[in-house]
Amino acid sequence: MQKKVIVIGTGLGGLSTALRLSTRGYEVEMVEKYHRAGGRLNLLEKGGFKFDMAPTFFSMSYEFEELVKDCNMPMPFEFVELDPLYSVHFEGDQRSYLIYKDLKKLALEFQNVEPDFERKITRFLKAAGQIFHDTENIVIQRNFDSLTQYLLKLTTVPIKHAPKMFYSMWREMERNFDSFEVKVIFSLVGFFLGATPFDTPAVYTLLNYTELVHDGYYNVKGGMYKIVEGILQELQKRGVQIHYNTEIVSFSKKDGEISSFTDTSGKEWKADLFVVNADAAWFRGAILKRPEFSVQKLDAKKWTLAPLTIYLGLDAKVPNMYHHNYFLRRNFEEYAGKIFKNKIKLDKPYYYVNIQSMHNPDYAPEGKECIFILCPVPDLRYKQDWRDDDEIADGIIQDLSDRTGFDFHAHTEVKVVLNPEHWEEMFGLYRGSGLGLAHDLNQVGGFRPKNKDEKFNNLYYVGASTIPGTGLPMTVISSRLVTERIQNDHGIVPKK
CATH class of the missing domain: 3.30.519 (Guanine Nucleotide Dissociation Inhibitor; domain 2)
Incomplete structure (x- = not known):
């Protein structure tokens, strides 16, 4: 028999999960609090103008390529690579700095403030690239069944990277560069994680490698919301229904599983399985009433900007x-x-x-x-x-x-x-946090809220505040990881 899944929330993680599960034969239905799909990846229209509401670029474009390949569909939008990546203006300066992927061009931008820049940035990016490639498949691209399993997996990361877990990104900038401008510009990636370079571990300099060497940054032709529109068109072909202006407020359980969720109008939403694309920590506290995710406990955690x-x-x-x-x-x-x-x-x-x-x-x-x-x-x-x-x-x-x-x-x-x-x-x-839980070492990997519920065998989570973390490509990876969970637990369902 075909199993039914209800996905609560239509952010990129929820939409991607719906695609993957429909590919595997599940009947998928979605509910959304807002009047339009996309979550933070949304669209604002007013007075003849359109605005992408939050994300305006992304990296790791190959994660989108993995998604469409996994779902047996063509790429529904077109990437536009950014080069230069961005410009930076400091108060009081007459000029701005353009950040190029071409290191020789980049060196010319800093020739007056950072002598020998090309040698320094090459050394810095080599070390950042080693962190990325030594940790991506160990930490980012996998599920963890327990904290012990996660900690054991961390022991397989080369020991040379360990010190960078315990000092800040800013200190790593100070170790590699001399000028204020260079240190500030290349620590901006800490803000991309919703934190500051002074409280972001130095291991996250791996993001400098992803922006300048590994993949770069991309926009989408026609605007970032084309990502959502393209996925929605494919979901429509597959018969996935989405119900907007529908806010979940409570649940019912039976025999150790969720039997239904209820919205503000009193309507019950029943399914065999449920995937939550709301904030994984908040949902456990506000909807499931878990004491370990109470307001007091959540307020004590570190949240992004x-x-x-x-x-x-x-x-x-x-x-x-x-x-x-x-x-x-x-x-x-x-x-x-x-x-x-x-x-x-x-x-x-x-x-x-x-x-x-x-x-x-x-x-x-x-x-x-x-x-x-x-x-x-x-x-x-x-x-x-x-x-x-x-x-x-x-x-x-x-x-x-x-x-x-x-x-x-x-x-x-x-x-x-x-x-x-x-x-x-x-x-x-x-609390208005833009990117969910922060990426402190005690809030990443096996320390982050799990993508499978602790008590209910048919309840799962996807999105920024579960594994692997925040950002558009991270939520696409999150959809793959939660789909692996569901497939391992419940299998691939033969289509009707």
Whole structure:
């Protein structure tokens, strides 16, 4: 008999899992709290403008290739490789730094601040590449049945990498480079993990290798939401139904298994198996009422940055800017050390600017521009009141105008500001955390919430806060790992 699976949540992890399970003969149905699929990989439309809401690029493109091959389908979207990868602007500098994959071009960017840069970066990337290749199949690409199994597996990682588990990414930058600019720019990958380079272990310099050597960064032709649209089209062909505006609030159990989940309207959702694409830690506490995942216990964990996001529709094109831009200041260590716990003013924050219509002209009317701005801010544990979100946003827009010489305020037709409260409400992000649980050593691998439930044999998890971690390719890997779990437990189901 064909077994039925209900997937709760339509983020990339949930959508990818639905694809894989439907390929293996399962009947799949999905429920989603929001009015549109995608989770954080979503689309905002207003006043004739379109905006990718959160992710604006990704790495490890081969994980998407593995997904479509596994699901016997053509690639439903087209990659656009970024080169240069991004630009970085420091306050007070007349110039910006373009980050190229070509190390000779990159060396020219830093020739005045970092002597012998090409030799230094080559040595640094070689070490980072060794960490990546020595750990990818041991930690990232596999399931763990117990903490003991995970710890035993870690012993097979070459011992030379062990010290980098116990000191910070910033210290690793100091060991390899001299200039402030180089150390800051190549530690930005710590922010990609939703943390800072001062509290991110040095082993994560492997991300520098993935961005500059291994695979690079990619956008999608037509916008990042094409990923979601392409998967939705394939799911529709397979008869997978998705029910939007449906929020799960409780469950029923029978004989040691989940028998159904119930939504806010009282409707019961029954299936043989359930896969949760909501936050794996939050769901165990809020819905399953597990004491070990209580609010007090969750608040004591380390969570990733919260987003303050600004979406601008402009009546003109922006000159002299790249697609991806970081705007930084000179108080890097002080700012990074204080921002996430709300111990520094947000009057002069660090932020990222993505000119989305530069690569995706259909996102804005002809002659106009759409802009996405992300400012990492304290989550709702540390800053509960966000009534000043417009004031903070206006300060960022003014700062951007001052530093580029282009008056963004004067050219704004459409403006939307989303603070951590909005993100928590829209997508169930715990305390507004943008990327789920942080990647401390005691919150990765076998220490992370498992992708199979501890008590119910028919309940599984996929997404950023379970294994292997946060980011678009990580959630695609997560879908493969949870599908392996389900297949091992329940087999491949013959199709009707």
